[in-house]
Amino acid sequence: MLISVAEVAALLHTKESTVVKWIKKEKLPATPMNETYVVNRMDLLEWATEHDIKVPPELFTAADADLQFPTLAEALETGGIHRNVPGTDKLSVLREVVSRLNLPPQVDPEFLLQVLLAREALGTTAIGDGIAIPHVRNPILLQGQPAAAVMLNFLENPIDFGALDGKPVEILFLLTSPNVKTHLHLLSRIAYALHNEGFRSALSERSDAAAILAAARSFDQGIKNGKNP
Missing domain, CATH: 1.10.10 (Arc Repressor Mutant, subunit A)
Structure with missing residues (x-):
């Protein structure tokens, strides 16, 4: 619209x-x-x-009215919460994250890895405070994938992503989606959720999956009620 x-x-x-x-x-x-x-x-x-x-909740609500988008909690449940993801540099971490994706047979993991690395070469996807959201201008679209997924990865080692604030990355999100609009919606929603005190606290404390999903549901409900962050 x-x-x-x-x-x-x-x-x-x-x-x-x-x-x-x-x-x-x-x-x-x-x-x-x-x-x-x-x-x-x-x-x-x-x-x-x-x-x-920062965008207001009503912009998400209006966008939701255009299409049936998944909530952040639903996308996290689909993508999974992964702990102690190994790696000693950007390449090895991204390779490990890609290996954990539930990819259709026709998607080449190595090609996907190279696409992510090419995007990083253009400019870091680290957004500060130890968080990165690797993504590409053309989102990761998986044909036949019925639902969007947000992978939340807690890294075993802090990794230098060249963040503007100089902090190494310890938390990494990765999105896959069946269409472009859903990708953009979830990318924006993650960025907005990171301003939410409850969700951000759950990440900082590396809470268990149940607590993180509960914080995401609370955030989603706040969006619905127009009360976030």
Whole structure:
């Protein structure tokens, strides 16, 4: 669904002139219309995530109304929570994570690994505070995969991902999805959940799977009720 510059400004609690500046100078995807612009909600979610701009719950709720997206808890249950993931550098860690993916037979794990490494070469996917979300501009789409998955990986060793804050990565998320819109939705939702005190605390404490999923469900319910983070 397309929304106006005024609606974007209201959602993100900023000025319309700021939104126009984002469109012209910060590459916020937009379509010219009637001497102004309109923005696709999913494009806004992705752009805001990449620029670490917190989005309000109503933007997720509105996006959910367009398509039936999985909740964060549902995607985590599908992808699994993995502990003590071994590796001594970015290559070995990503290789191990890819090896744990439930890939269809037609997907080559080595090719997928190289795609992830190529994305890292363009710029780190570490977002700070010891967390990385390896992903590619063209998301990992698995044909025939019935549900999106978010893998949560607690690394055995801190790994240098070249994060801007200088902190090594200890927690790594990886997404797979049956379609692009679901990928973008979940990527944005993870970034938003990391601002949620309960979910972030569960990660920091390396809580057990039940506690992490409970925190994710609480976050999802807060999104539904418009009360997060």
